[in-house]
Amino acid sequence: MAIANLNQFLHDYFSFHHCEIIENNDGVLRVQLTEEMDRALMNRPFYWHYVKKMGNKGEPMKLTLITNPNKREEEKGEWIHFGSPRLHQLINHLKENEKYTKLFQKINVTHNTALYPWLVVNIKVSYKGKYKKDEVISIGLHLVNGKMRLEMMDHLKEIPLQSTISDYCYTISPLIKLQSGYLRIEKVISNYIENQEHTWAEESLHALNEELNTLRHFYHADDNEEQMNKEIEEIKERYQPVISFEVINGGIFYLAES
């Protein structure tokens, strides 16, 4: 699920970061930042440096974030839309800070219950040639029996999760080590990629060769080899098909057997 409702996203983002929501009405959100969030977002290190030096508490700022475009005129605040710098700052802040997790399923039980370890990895796969596109894959691997599950995040959304283990619960130790578990996941993705049709890559290679031929046409037998090699590199850089994976985030999830 991508962000559909910006106001909701902002509201959640700040409340999860323990900022007080002063007002949230018709697409206008007012929040009181905490010191931590002020330091992370407001880019005023000198203020905090001096305030602390003077032994003062400091006053974190308030933000007014407008997601309803009709309110832009009447309210004073920042207009937040999918391209606004503030939103991208928050998004980058999330991507940088929320990479690793360890979570437990929350259950109410009165007898001893085992929780099984899952390695969950969310991966962005980028295909880049003449053009570029991305795909996100979410995979879970049962670290005891090796069972694998796709669209893991959608599955996890249905399960109550928390950072501490519930009463009467205990965890089973993984049989599969993290490293080798990760390699299994990587293998699955590699297979998935190999089984695709890569017309985009063929087209890119075709364009690559075409441009290289054109380039050779430009230079006489041996003049200016250095310049020509530079240009050959540039063409390769522009067209060479590359597929890359990058882990967005991941971690260990201890879940009960259903």
Added chain:
Amino acid sequence: MHSIQLKKDSTFIQNLESVIEKEGSFSNWELFSAAYEAELTTITPTFKGLRALEYLPHVEFLDHQISAAEQAIESMHGRAILADEVGLGKTIEAGLILKEYMVRGLVKNALILVPASLVSQWVRELNEKFYIPAVAHRKNYNWNQNVIISSLDTAKRPPHRENILEIEYDFILIDEAHKLKNHKTKNYEFVRALKKKYCLLLTATPVQNRLIEIFNLISILKPGHLGNYDSFLENYGKDRKNIKQDAYLKQLIQKVMIRNTRQNTELNNTKRNIETVWVEFTEEERSAYQSLETATGPFSSFSKITYLRELCSSREACYLSLKKVMDENKQEKILQPIVDQIGQLPHHAKAQRVVELMKKIGDEKVIIFTEYRASQLYLQWILQQHGIKSVPFRGGFKRSKKDWMKQLFENHVQVLIATEAGGEGINLQFCSHLINYDLPWNPMRLEQRIGRIHRYGQNKDVHIYNFAIRDTIEEHIMTLLYEKINLFEQVIGNLDAILAELNIGSMETELETIYAESTSVGEVKIKLDNLTSIIRHSLTNNEEENYGYS
């Protein structure tokens, strides 16, 4: 599959292990899944289309700008000449292209080379319109910033040159790229040497004189696309008309160049209403004009033309010039009566006509262009007398002062009086009335003046008022030159090229020569007539070469 490179993420799992080992800080579920959602929001799920448009809801793009950006990315793969006519928004197209590449993560660092006078405008446009964090290059800055803007002149000089040539840029943009038309220049050699992935060249005049210019521009983007230097000269020669004649060449050029003209864009919707405002001198003014016309003083006939033009503009402009001549030649006696005569003139017929026109226009914004600073001051004063507020604008103002004047004009005062359009610089789309208080003798300057208001972003019809005084030098220029070649009605983007072809370096000098070397008004008329007919002839022969757009 074997020819596709595969890059894996080798760090994640180790980091996860060490966080677990150290019992480090873990994300809670809410933030963990918010980060995942954030990633889903920022990926680009399809190869084609402009993702950047969703990021820029506050910009109203025109259709031709969007399709230019698509074309540059999708069929030209990021190396293109953007050659729209002046005022159609090349900057907007370039910004959109850069934004798209940044959104897709294909461009991390970019170098933008523009004329020095435009650096801050580019910084502002990219930041405000496109949220691209571009910075102007300053002394001791590192050239490896994300998006850096500088002038070509700074960049090509040591020590910058060496630093820049070390860096591999993902994106390079060069504005006013016609400066690169000659492959033997330092500029050209420098730009060829830059390491770049994507590259945009912006110019309104891709071919000014010779066909080889387009060859040189294209060789920066796609060497070999038009063959090599020798084979190109051999096949196509030097004549730029060959673009029109050779369909294959035209097709090749279209693969790397996008050219929108006013005619093929919706900008055509806003019309130009042209009105010539004829003014009669008063008796006193006429007699002063005639005395000056017949005087023979210690000045060349060229200078006299200038004084006459000044007198057609304001008493002050002419008075100051004559005064200066007298100060330099103390014994000079002939001029004294003329200067006295001018000094006693109560007003200037043209300025009073401006006031009348202003009353007719009502409270809409008006920009007035004059050639002379003295007239500028005088106009400001006389408008003030009639309760009309104005601000001055000169090419020599500092950037910040220009911006300030523009702000005042936009928000507080009705009139801006400018002495210079400045081929580049201020855009005043919020204003739709323009008074040419006196006409420049260089038709390109006229187009630049009109281009300040009749451009991308203008949503009203534009009104142009051209002032001229009967039975003076202004009448000749108006009727024999401007009206004949229809200059006001249409943009003649390639007039420059035509003049060059006719071997006319500067229209202004050409006109001055005609006046200075003629012994009678009749002779002037005949010569002007000859000049206009040859220009018209070339224009019809040379109608907008519609190379470059499909």
